Amino acid sequence: MMMSITKGSIQNYSSQFEQNAPLVQSLAEFIGTCCPKALIAVGTNPVNSMVPLVSEVMKRKGAYSPNNIFGITTVNSVRANTLAAAALGLDAECVVVPVVGGHTETTMVPVLSQAKPCSEFTPELVEKITRTVRYGMINVAKVKTNSADSLCGAFAFARFVISLVKGLRGYQGIVECSYVRSRVHPQLKYVANPILLGPAGVMRNFGIPKLSDYENCLFDNLIPILISDIQRGEKYVGVFDPPICNLCEEMPERCPNSVCTRNPTC
Known part of the structure; x- marks a missing residue:
């Protein structure tokens, strides 16, 4: 079962959530009643909040399994793979760049330090x-003013669903990045990172790859934003769980927007 409903401005996630949440909740309740063992792929934005919403609805229906609910973030990986491949002079199909965190411009981190087959980037x-990967959705929305979706998004949705079906059919080695419930980070209930797909949904969670200093800085800064996004989805259905553990008293310094911020003489 795949959910993909698009309403609201992509630059206003609160408004988008308020418009999309009733429809997503209704669909989740229907799935929980009629097909409780379904694998649910959520592509409705804001994914950071919709996946927790769906999870809590399924809990109420007595049909919850954290391995069966996926936030589709594949479009971020597609963009990262394409851009890295262009820089390396390779075909995009030959390059894999994990994208971790969440599914908004301030919560996703392309892990270029772990790109395969090569991670040698300046x-x-x-x-x-x-920057291009993080702001890809907003840039597309500006160009295509009549639609928040794009062919790139449609391709990414199809790719994830095909991978899900391959896993169900027993194909081996089907790995995708997806936003799922996990314990890979002590402060986050839900994180996007590479997972192995199989007949039971998530067969293995590979966790967050080793990050460079720059990527660590970006990840540290996304934590409070992602926690807030998760809580928004939970609160919509009346769940007020606290974060897994408290945020640090001293928040990390914000990462510079560019190398020139660090070196004003460049």
Whole structure:
């Protein structure tokens, strides 16, 4: 079962959530009643909040399994793979860049330091690719004013669903990045990271890859934003769980927007 409903401005996630949440909740209740063992792929934005919402609805229906609910973030990986491949002079199909965190411009981190087959990028190129991947959805929405979706998004949705079906059919080695419930980070209930798909949904969670200093900085800054997004989805259905553990008293310094912020003379 795949959910993909698009309403509201992509630049206003609160408004988008308020418009999409009733429809997503209704669909989740229907699935929980009529097909409780379904694998649910959620592509409705804001995914950061919709996946927790769906999870809590399924809990109420007595049909919850954390391995069966996925937030589709594949479009971020597609963009990262394409940009990294162009920089390396390779085909996009030959490059894999994990994208971790969440599914908004301030919560996703392309892990270029772990790109395969090669992760040799200059700091300037890393920041350029990271910025382009993070703001990809907003840039597309500006170009295509009549639709928040794009062909890239449709391709990414199809790719994830095909991977899900391959896993169900017993194909081996089906790995995708997806936003799922996990314990891979002590402060986050839900995180996007590479997972192995199989007949039971999530067969293995590979966790967050080793990050560079720059990527760690980005990840540290996304934590409070992602916690707030998760709580928004939970509160909509009357769940007021506290975070897994408290945020640090001293928040990390904000990452520079570009290398020139660090070096004003460049």
